[in-house]
Amino acid sequence: MGENGSELYQQVVIPGALALLKPQAGESILDLGCGQGVFSRALTAxxxxxxxxxxxxxLIKRAKTYPSPAPIRYVARDAAKLNDLAPSTPSPPSSASRTWLIWAKSARPRPRY
Structure with a gap:
């Protein structure tokens, strides 16, 4: 996907998601399934x-290599295990202004053997 995302992301997904979400300056947003951070960077912009x-x-390692308009905290973590994040990070759903998940293939339950 790269630093700016695919053409689909650049022209359809990001503008559409930003229009729906309408992020506000200073608002805390948790981007679940952030991948390489394409949408995280759009939100910071x-x-x-x-x-x-x-x-x-x-993917988190790659996300950290791309420049961002403002600092982004990237965390490699299963989305079901967010309780021990530092207090400065919103914990869904109560203290985060918004929690956002565009699409995460890995969000499907995996069979346990």
Whole structure:
């Protein structure tokens, strides 16, 4: 997907999601399934304080390499295990202004053997 996302993300997904979400400057938003941080960076460009969470450490590592308009906290973590994040990070759903998940293939329950 790269730094700016696919053409679909750039022209359809990000503008549409920003129009729906209408992030406000200073608002805390938790981006679940943030992947390489494409949408997290778009949210920070709107002035939001973003924490990006993804279960894939390799994607979080990549997200951290891209420049951002403002600092983003990226966390490699299963979205079901967010309770021990630092107090400065919103814990869904009560203290986060918004929690956002565009799509995460890994969000499907996995069979346990």
């Amino acid at each position: 709107e002035g939001a304080k973003v924490t990006g969470v993804d279960a894939a450490p390799s």
